Amino acid sequence: MKYAQLIRLLVARELTIRYKRSVIGIGWTLLNPMLTSFVLWVVFSFVFASRLPGTQQYAPYLMAGILLMTFFNQGVISSAESIASNGPVLTKIYVPPQIFPISTALAGLVNFFIGLIPLTIVCLISGQSIALTMPLVFIVGICLALLTAGIGLTLSILYIRFDDTRNIVNVLLMILMYFTPVFYPITILSQRLQEIIAYNPLTSYLDVFRWAFSNNATATLNDWLYMGTTSLISILIGTYVFKKYWPRTVAML
């Protein structure tokens, strides 16, 4: 593919640019989820740790949730932003504009995979072993990348058309975060709330991820199906919306 080289450069730029002026550079990619998890662990472990069923451990449970949510949140925000921030280029040089949101989602995927290293360490420290199903995490990552890219493509059009989209999106992402069992075990909720939270696709992504990585949750066939279909629907809608509205949107850049 003609633009494979450009995508690779964009992903590399996305991964390194944020930490360009820092001493440990890309090492922050490893440290960030660990520090965030540690803080939340200190705060919540008293409340939630004993509520997990069986041999499930709270520290890796929490960290897996944070890794996945960071991937989703940052992926959505930065891929939605990518078109607007690359506007000066897009109005001068012809490149398929979809490359920018997609590269951003891919960078999120790479970050996610790097994050599996500290997650492994935390797992082992807390006395939990890595499951044999671990390679399946790869599928979770791909699905989540498709989901974020799809949402990002749709939002990137809205970001240009309406200034206040980003504020609305930020609030929605925060609400979504609380409706995903990131730092609490789903079993502490009432039956009614559990049903509502099960409708959230991210719950399925997270269940599958935790189950596949270290058997730290239960995932059903339905979770797999829900994950697969939502990711496909998202990318299909995203590419469709983008294609349809891009010609009119580029005039606004």
Added chain:
Amino acid sequence: MPVIELKNVNVTYRVLMNKSGSMKELFRDFLKRKARVVDYVALQDISFTVEAGEVVAILGRNGAGKSTLLKVLAGVLPPTKGTSKVKGKIAPMIELGAGFHLEMTGAENVIFYSALMGRDVKHVKERTPAIGEWAGVSDHMDFPLRTFSSGMVARLAFATATDEKADVLLVDEVLSVGDADFQNKSKARMHEMIKSGAAVVLVSHDMLAVRELATRAIWLEAGHVKMIGNPAEVVAAYEAT
């Protein structure tokens, strides 16, 4: 065989009256039935062809549609009506350095900018030292771009954009890059590219340059072609208004 072929190109921007920049305002205006969509015609029925080796200058006042026309030629903005065909490699020299990033080094920027223009990264990597040297910034190539002066950035961008042969050059007032020395150097390089058979579309307010370089001139006014033909005649007519 024309390299550039425009047939009845129309570009219309949809503009919302009252300029609702936010969803909130749009919703409010919609409720009050104040939101109206107005079509703003930026280009109207533009047709022309450019052969290889021709230099076509586009004249016109601000807002006449020159930038829009360049965007259509660059393939960035699809025409609302009509067709625009451009064959071969395009080197857009419009606001040079638009793809540059301040935190990346000079060399990284050269590679990235070239990849944006669809060039082969491997080949560019070999060329990078030569590009830096031509731009006169060799000893800065490994430093972040934010340490460059604005003249250095412009020179590096010009050197990168013109490093490979292109079939179509889109030029927007870039001949005024850098000091006198570099201007001569860049003019020479432009002439070289024109001689090698590239088609050039040039937007300029510099009538002297137009007379000197162009083989044909197009005068745009309010989105349509007012006059097209011999540069000396078009420039004279344009300057008379």
